[in-house]
Amino acid sequence: MPWGSGxxxxxxxxxxxxxxxxxxxxxxYRARGNNERCFVIKTLNDSMQRRSDFDxxxxxxxxxxxxxxxxxxxxxxxxDEVINEDSLWCIVMEYIDGENLAHWVETRGAxxxxxxxxxxxxxxxxxxxxxxxxxLHRDIKPQNIMIRSxxxxxxxxxxxxxxxxxxxxxQTHTQILTDGFAPIEQYDKRAKRGAYTDVYALAxxxxxxxxxxxxxMAPLRAIGTLLEEPKKINSRISDRVNRAILRGxxxxxxxxxxxxxxxxxxxxxxxxxxxxxxxxxxxxxxxFGSGKATLSITYQSNDSFNGILIHEHWxxxxxxxxxxxxxxxxxxxxxxxxxxxxxxxxxxxxxQGTLSSDAKQLSGTGKDxxxxxxxxxxxxx
Numbered sequence: 001m002p003w004g005s006g007x008x009x010x011x012x013x014x015x016x017x018x019x020x021x022x023x024x025x026x027x028x029y030r031a032r033g034n035n036e037r038c039f040v041i042k043t044l045n046d047s048m049q050r051r052s053d054f055d056x057x058x059x060x061x062x063x064x065x066x067x068x069x070x071x072x073x074x075x076x077x078x079x080d081e082v083i084n085e086d087s088l089w090c091i092v093m094e095y096i097d098g099e100n101l102a103h104w105v106e107t108r109g110a111x112x113x114x115x116x117x118x119x120x121x122x123x124x125x126x127x128x129x130x131x132x133x134x135x136l137h138r139d140i141k142p143q144n145i146m147i148r149s150x151x152x153x154x155x156x157x158x159x160x161x162x163x164x165x166x167x168x169x170x171q172t173h174t175q176i177l178t179d180g181f182a183p184i185e186q187y188d189k190r191a192k193r194g195a196y197t198d199v200y201a202l203a204x205x206x207x208x209x210x211x212x213x214x215x216x217m218a219p220l221r222a223i224g225t226l227l228e229e230p231k232k233i234n235s236r237i238s239d240r241v242n243r244a245i246l247r248g249x250x251x252x253x254x255x256x257x258x259x260x261x262x263x264x265x266x267x268x269x270x271x272x273x274x275x276x277x278x279x280x281x282x283x284x285x286x287x288f289g290s291g292k293a294t295l296s297i298t299y300q301s302n303d304s305f306n307g308i309l310i311h312e313h314w315x316x317x318x319x320x321x322x323x324x325x326x327x328x329x330x331x332x333x334x335x336x337x338x339x340x341x342x343x344x345x346x347x348x349x350x351x352q353g354t355l356s357s358d359a360k361q362l363s364g365t366g367k368d369x370x371x372x373x374x375x376x377x378x379x380x381x
Contacts, residue, residue: 038095102142140201203248289373319344
């Protein structure tokens with residue numbers, strides 16, 4: 001039986017607010033923690049709990065959660081912990097305030113190419129991390145890509161049918177899929193799979209973002225139904241992107257790019273001069289508003305990064321905050337978004353600044369609910 005509003009989990013550590021949705025095997029809830037933060041909690045639904053092989057699915061659910069927790073990336077939904085409640089394993093994840101790309105396209109129409117490519121690039125980089133951990137997402141589609149309202153950045157969600165894979169090894173997988181976005185091999189219970197399986201789905205997602213239409217499903221294409229080229233639906237799509245989409249959506253797996261990075265390269269303009277962003281991973285220290293702060297940038301992927309901000313205030317004490325950010329190589333501007341408070345007292349804000357020409361100093365202004373402040377940090381390692 002689904003949990004109702006007000007249900008206490010873990011002796012009150014989490015309180016269920018309402019159900020967010022239910023899929024083929026999972027059910028998700030919005031919950032509030034005892035620190036007033038919002039979370040998403042996912043577990044197996046009633047129909048799965050009634051199955052004779054429920055114990056096996058429950059173990060698989062737990063194993064995949066543990067593996068996904070290792071896939072740390074600013075564009076992958078963050079897993080906070082795995083808990084057991086009412087003899088059910090549950091995944092506690094960050095709550096993303098925003099909307100999914102399917103809703104964006106439905107309400108606003110097809111996206112401009114530059115905007116769609118930015119989101120696809122971010123998700124593609126996230127999937128590279130997933131694939132490097134020998135996992136396939138297997139359900140990439142606009143509905144499973146959220147856009148944070150605070151930063152307008154894409155976050156890949158719903159790893160419910162993610163599975164381990166060995167490139168080109170014949171394996172047995174459950175046939176849970178989404179027509180239009182799933183490649184032909186996902187319709188076969190036992191088939192070879194690889195990174196190219198997610199390549200097809202991400203290419204199909206880009207097709208949908210740029211045309212506002214769901215592509216022809218793979219089984220129909222396999223028996224001769226033609227896929228209409230995206231550029232024929234939306235003439236503003238560039239030839240380069242049109243070709244990359246069609247290449248990523250080849251019916252035969254061996255005809256597609258064999259890795260996500262290989263396909264992402266096809267999206268890059270041949271005459272575009274790429275400016276590599278400076279390496280900003282490391283520890284930064286200095287003044288931050290009315291206190292001292294240490295910024296530890298632990299991960300950087302091209303122009304995106306994330307880390308931890310530790311702020312020390314003579315009155316409020318020490319606060320620890322999760323951040324992510326974006327860097328513009330041309331203008332050398334930096335945006336640092338404070339995502340959530342891990343410990344201590346803190347008002348979440350957003351910070352705009354610049355990186356010095358020697359890449360040794362970050363400085364700028366910030367704004368939270370109480371007003372504006374200035375900050376300046378120097379790199380110490």
